[in-house]
Amino acid sequence: MNTPALKEWPLWEIFVRSKQGLEHKHCGSLHAADAAQALHMARDVYTRRQEGVSIWVLPSAAITASNPDDKGELFDPAADKIYRHPTFYEIPEEVGHM
């Protein structure tokens, strides 16, 4: 396989775990020559005030996103499936919390 020669610093998406026990959350993007540099720069750009305990960097080009035009097709079918929610079911009050 041939990789295209790098001409400029590619874009990276940055994910930061704010504290142990929480998920990594997308916080922004930056340009860097490679993954190691992206990590280094993400530390300076996104965690100057202890906003994180762990960082993921991911080449932006590696993300496959859903198409906004498909939004209806993809997500609307869930709208009428209210039986997927606990509030759909009526339980006698004497049962208490369930």
Add this chain to the structure above:
Amino acid sequence: MYTQSFSVPDNAGQKSARTPSTENPELMAAFDARIDADGRIEPQDWMPEAYRKTLVRQISQHAHSEIVGMLPEGNWISRAPSLKRKAILIAKVQDEGGHGLYLYSAAETLGTSRDQMLEGLHSGKAKYSSIFNYPTLNWADVGVIGWLVDGAAIMNQIPLCRCSYGPYARAMVRVCKEESFHQRQGYEALLVMMQGTEAQRAMVQDAVNRLWWKCLAMFGPPDADSPNSAQGMRWGIKRISNDDLRQKFIDATVPQAKVLGVTLPDPDLKWNEARQHHDYGQIDWQEFWDTVEGNGPCNKERLSTRVKAHNEGQWVRDAALAHARKQQQRAHKEAA
């Protein structure tokens, strides 16, 4: 920081050729409906070309202002009066660099590139906040920049956290969280100077005298002379008008100046009981536009400092790329 009234036309002075709207009416109606419902627009969503263009101009001008904004204060890092003030100033200037990066990234989601934006800045085509085209003559200027310039920027930026364009709004939330330290450190530095010698107090007053009117101009031309403001409001890019923001800033600053013990250099500045706001004097808009057009006291110096820094960093960018390429080739050889 730092938006001024963005956005002033990058080609101020030239006539902008207004292209007739050729947008698909159905898509346009859906877009308008989403804006009317106070919805958000994300990068992949359809948007009218004029909305995209306005945002690219505004966000890139905003980013440039953060980057150029590092220069007047950066000049004082090596001359800060104590190690504590030096550490604070470095942290603030570093924040401004970060703000520039958040904003460039937000602009890139609209289809422009970092190189294009930098080329606009370095060639002098793109505008940035005119406040940075004035010199920082004494240490009190650094305090006044924090107190008033960052203070004005905060006024401008808080409503932008509700901007209709998602990436810009999110960048602003991050920026606003960091700005409050900027204003407080500046004000506190001035409080300390005001407890010092007569000469130190005079320095603070001198800095306020020179920067006050420029800060008021940061909010941009009066509403009556801002033809693009209405469209920005319609699109949910701008939430509060230039004049309203300026008034808010003045009303907030007057009591702060009193505590500090400085006089704001405006003989017409006084409380208006009927309006429940302060009245204030006439801003010199000619001077503002002259500076925007490139004829302020420091325009050339700022731009050349910026270009020099960029050029001198070229070998670092090249080296990082060369290293990344080598690593990539090595990884492929090993995989083969």
